[in-house]
Amino acid sequence: MANIISDETIEYVGILAKLELSPEEKEQAKKDMGSMLDYIDKLNELDTTGVEPMSHVFPVQNVFREDVVTNGDGSADALKNAPGMKDNMYKVPKTFDK
Amino acid sequence: MAQKIYETVIGLEVHVELATKTKIFCGCSTEFGGAPNSHTCPVCTGMPGSLPVLNKQVLEYAVAVGLATNCNITQYCKFDRKNYFYPDNPQNYQISQLYLPICRNGHVEIETAAGKKNVGIHEIHMEEDAGKLIHDEWEDCSLVDYNRSGVPLIEIVSEPDMRSADEVIAYLEKLRLLIQYLGASDCKLQEGSMRADVNLSIREMGAPEFGTRTEMKNLNSFKAIAHAIDGERARQIELLEEGKAVIQETRRWDDNKEYSYAMRSKEDAQDYRYFPDPDLTPIVVSDEWLSEIKAKQPEFRTEKIARYQKEFDIPEYDIDIITSSKHMADLFEATVALGREPKKVSNWLMVETMRLLKENMMDPEDIKYSPEHLAALIKLVDDKAINGSVAKEVFEVVFKEDVDPVQYVEEHGLKTVNDEGALRKTIEEIVAANPQSVEDYHNGKEKAIGFLVGQTMKAMHGKADPGMVNQILKELL
Amino acid sequence: MNILAYSAVELSTAIKEKKITVREAVEAVLDQIDQKDKTLNCYVTVDSAKAYAQAEEIQKKIDAGELAGPLAGVPVAIKDNMCTKDMLTTCSSKILGNFIPAFTAEAVERLQAAGAVIIGKTNMDEFAMGSTTETSAFGVTRNPWNTEHVPGGSSGGSAAAVAAEECFFALGSDTGGSIRQPASYCGVVGLKPTYGTVSRYGLIAYGSSLDQIGPLTKTVTDCATVLETIAAHDSKDSTSVEREDTDFTKALVEDVSGMKIGIPRDYFGEGLDSDVKTAVLAAAETLKQKGAIVEEFDLPLVDYAIPCYYTIAAAEASSNLERFDGIKYGYRTESYEGLHNMYKKSRSEGFGPEVKRRIMLGAFVLSSGYFDAYYLKALRTKALIKKAFDEAFTKYDLILGPVAPTTAPVLGSSLSDPLKMYLGDIYTIAVNLAGLPGISVPCGTDKAGMPIGLQLIGDCFQEKKLIQAAYTYEKTCGGFSIAAERER
Ligand SMILES: [Mg+2]
Numbered sequence A: 001m002a003n004i005i006s007d008e009t010i011e012y013v014g015i016l017a018k019l020e021l022s023p024e025e026k027e028q029a030k031k032d033m034g035s036m037l038d039y040i041d042k043l044n045e046l047d048t049t050g051v052e053p054m055s056h057v058f059p060v061q062n063v064f065r066e067d068v069v070t071n072g073d074g075s076a077d078a079l080k081n082a083p084g085m086k087d088n089m090y091k092v093p094k095t096f097d098k
Numbered sequence B: 001m002a003q004k005i006y007e008t009v010i011g012l013e014v015h016v017e018l019a020t021k022t023k024i025f026c027g028c029s030t031e032f033g034g035a036p037n038s039h040t041c042p043v044c045t046g047m048p049g050s051l052p053v054l055n056k057q058v059l060e061y062a063v064a065v066g067l068a069t070n071c072n073i074t075q076y077c078k079f080d081r082k083n084y085f086y087p088d089n090p091q092n093y094q095i096s097q098l099y100l101p102i103c104r105n106g107h108v109e110i111e112t113a114a115g116k117k118n119v120g121i122h123e124i125h126m127e128e129d130a131g132k133l134i135h136d137e138w139e140d141c142s143l144v145d146y147n148r149s150g151v152p153l154i155e156i157v158s159e160p161d162m163r164s165a166d167e168v169i170a171y172l173e174k175l176r177l178l179i180q181y182l183g184a185s186d187c188k189l190q191e192g193s194m195r196a197d198v199n200l201s202i203r204e205m206g207a208p209e210f211g212t213r214t215e216m217k218n219l220n221s222f223k224a225i226a227h228a229i230d231g232e233r234a235r236q237i238e239l240l241e242e243g244k245a246v247i248q249e250t251r252r253w254d255d256n257k258e259y260s261y262a263m264r265s266k267e268d269a270q271d272y273r274y275f276p277d278p279d280l281t282p283i284v285v286s287d288e289w290l291s292e293i294k295a296k297q298p299e300f301r302t303e304k305i306a307r308y309q310k311e312f313d314i315p316e317y318d319i320d321i322i323t324s325s326k327h328m329a330d331l332f333e334a335t336v337a338l339g340r341e342p343k344k345v346s347n348w349l350m351v352e353t354m355r356l357l358k359e360n361m362m363d364p365e366d367i368k369y370s371p372e373h374l375a376a377l378i379k380l381v382d383d384k385a386i387n388g389s390v391a392k393e394v395f396e397v398v399f400k401e402d403v404d405p406v407q408y409v410e411e412h413g414l415k416t417v418n419d420e421g422a423l424r425k426t427i428e429e430i431v432a433a434n435p436q437s438v439e440d441y442h443n444g445k446e447k448a449i450g451f452l453v454g455q456t457m458k459a460m461h462g463k464a465d466p467g468m469v470n471q472i473l474k475e476l477l
Numbered sequence C: 001m002n003i004l005a006y007s008a009v010e011l012s013t014a015i016k017e018k019k020i021t022v023r024e025a026v027e028a029v030l031d032q033i034d035q036k037d038k039t040l041n042c043y044v045t046v047d048s049a050k051a052y053a054q055a056e057e058i059q060k061k062i063d064a065g066e067l068a069g070p071l072a073g074v075p076v077a078i079k080d081n082m083c084t085k086d087m088l089t090t091c092s093s094k095i096l097g098n099f100i101p102a103f104t105a106e107a108v109e110r111l112q113a114a115g116a117v118i119i120g121k122t123n124m125d126e127f128a129m130g131s132t133t134e135t136s137a138f139g140v141t142r143n144p145w146n147t148e149h150v151p152g153g154s155s156g157g158s159a160a161a162v163a164a165e166e167c168f169f170a171l172g173s174d175t176g177g178s179i180r181q182p183a184s185y186c187g188v189v190g191l192k193p194t195y196g197t198v199s200r201y202g203l204i205a206y207g208s209s210l211d212q213i214g215p216l217t218k219t220v221t222d223c224a225t226v227l228e229t230i231a232a233h234d235s236k237d238s239t240s241v242e243r244e245d246t247d248f249t250k251a252l253v254e255d256v257s258g259m260k261i262g263i264p265r266d267y268f269g270e271g272l273d274s275d276v277k278t279a280v281l282a283a284a285e286t287l288k289q290k291g292a293i294v295e296e297f298d299l300p301l302v303d304y305a306i307p308c309y310y311t312i313a314a315a316e317a318s319s320n321l322e323r324f325d326g327i328k329y330g331y332r333t334e335s336y337e338g339l340h341n342m343y344k345k346s347r348s349e350g351f352g353p354e355v356k357r358r359i360m361l362g363a364f365v366l367s368s369g370y371f372d373a374y375y376l377k378a379l380r381t382k383a384l385i386k387k388a389f390d391e392a393f394t395k396y397d398l399i400l401g402p403v404a405p406t407t408a409p410v411l412g413s414s415l416s417d418p419l420k421m422y423l424g425d426i427y428t429i430a431v432n433l434a435g436l437p438g439i440s441v442p443c444g445t446d447k448a449g450m451p452i453g454l455q456l457i458g459d460c461f462q463e464k465k466l467i468q469a470a471y472t473y474e475k476t477c478g479g480f481s482i483a484a485e486r487e488r
């Protein structure tokens, strides 16, 4: 395997993706990600110099809305699935600021 | 050892809330206030399956601000996602621009005691605002309100061209004025419609390289910005003098404690994994569209000053004050357009309006009264329907509640009494009741007549025309 | 006639002719579900009360002449990644196990407006990540042709429900083959439209630049009819395309004479099962007999489509799935210490292993230091793949090949090696990268009696050519439904 994923990398990706893995899951994740990256490295066989990265496949552009209010009070719909709620707001663990 | 001289290097990231009616990617109202989460929909609460559609007005405002700040407009631009987890951000990514921001390479000219200079603008990009977090002391948790989530912002990123708090404030004032003139935002620091993050580093005077910078957030007044700059400069100098390094980090300014705190957490990796948002299409600003927006640009302050000098016979000083606020300038022009004399309009703005703004700690942008009502008030004075002191009284009410002065004067019986017979009768009684003053007057005490005028006005409840009172008094004496 | 044997269009005709009531059609489907779904597990949610209520309402409208369309009164199943107002929408994930949307996906609304009756929500690979419907948090779906086999994925529940006559047609979504491959494994017709043809509003995103909703049906006629109903410009979806040629049923013409069909040699190499190869080439021969000009050609870059796809889809998914954080909806862990621990525990407990695998890969390829080497490299590769197709379509009206290298594998045989599972998507994935339309049509069975699918790929906006060729083939060779197969 060309791509060796370190403990630090898995830890770091866990922070980015907000996932907490058990030690066994971590070992598996290191293996899986390593072999996926080995596979993706196949793309390096291709010469892509001068090729523009393509994010949209065909030219749809300038899609806009007019600046007109179309929505009413959405609070009931917004909150009906909330795991925690108080005073019409979402309840979350304490944040540092505000 | 010789004392080292340090230079402060400052760049600003200014977030400005745009004055659109709706949010950037959905049809929810941007209106302030409202019950928590009442201005929300699936899009601005990050519901699964919802998709964003760009508000055209946001783009036009952003381009207008770019043109006003001498930027190049990116005619092919895109939105990117900035990924980070925080509860005020319902999708856990913010739709912003990194790779192709709408405006680049601009500048504005500022003027301080040190003279004039240009501050470079690195870029201006469009993005969405976050929701509001409220701390609940009772349950020791936080509560999220997404009413502000998705309110359109532009972020104006300056070059590190400023060297003092004075320059920073001059730059902010300049931006504020330009944007207010465009009508793109009201730019109120206190209310958060204009917010500044300060990037600051220090270096020894003459050093070619920049020092390590810190970013300070939570600055919501010019005073806080000035304090934070001085405080952070001192903190960094102290570190360097002690032989320690400045760490590149985000710090939070506490205006009460006058100190900034590092906002460091292992969980906040500053790795935003920006990539083009696949839910939004590219924006192509054609040459035609660009010229249309250009054609719609308003007259800015410099042009306005030149025109006022030509069109209106009012002092330079007045012009300077009036044009320092787009709202005040609009008010001035509209009132003059209603047929009032420019100097008289200007006087009401310069004297009474300014006094009341100061007393109430308000900005010129907060003036509520309409030009129609100011014009009507001036006309009442011009027509001698009310006298000067009544006018000042009425103006206070107009200022506060934007009442119709004609109706107000009518309802409160404040009209000057122009019935000469009635006035003459009152004055005769006063002359008769004050023989001592009459005698003093005849003995050459000019002051005595003032007393008699005062007595008359008192008897008339202030509603007499002072000119007429003087004239009749002189006749009778 | 047995109600369940009708196609969707036949059923609605029978309803209009008052041979059958909408209620009877709903009842027939619900009975079939009662009998079969304990074994097959096609559905995550079946709402019979709502289905009957809809049936009554729709019957009234049909009787009043207000609903005359070809889907009026027809029971439909919806893949569980499309939002349905007041009906559970889970993406087959624990993290959305209790999520009830406040709005209905645009494509589903269009079906409702046409008078289709929503029976329930079908099982899928969790968040559409998988090719077997085994990654669902609500158990595997079994292939109705042989319950020891998978139905394919990720729209496995939808494909199996159509094949098992637990609905008359279904909606699926296709990000890398997720409609066409289960259609092929279950012997039904599945079409992935040109990107932008069907609104994505209300489709819970996996890879936003690749996702498209499409029909899974018993016949090509049904397929064209459903597509015609759901294809429309939607101002709520910025990537929705305004197109006029959405009268797809006009293409139901039995004629391929002069049509130029290219067969990529690269699709018939190593790894392709011999039964599949034989059946697909036989189908090509059939079309040739009917007057099509069929020739082989080289379609380069086939081997790069999979790594390109997994990079892009994982990157987009890692961002799209950030919103599942235990705050606004869905699963929140029981106990936690502080905000970030709550995020991590909720997500780690809420997502299954395949979803976690892709989210982590996605976060990695976008992270600083790797973005250019992986993500941008993949976008550049995508541009080259698109170009290769553009060139092919200057020569051919359609490209013909297999849908998948094999027929449906046995349950449990794929998940152990994710990379091998990904390789199964080799013929379908490039179509998504290039935004093209593709259809899967049953073209036979293998020695074990499992269905084989024929894939036709068109240039952007050329669904009509797909439909015309598929229809011609179907008319010539007959359908391959389980029922028809039994009669044979
Ligand atoms: Mg920003």
Ligand SMILES: [Zn+2]
Pocket (backbone or CB within 6 Å): A071, B023, B026, B027, B028, B039, B040, B041, B042, B043, B044, B045, B150
């Ligand atoms: Zn909204």
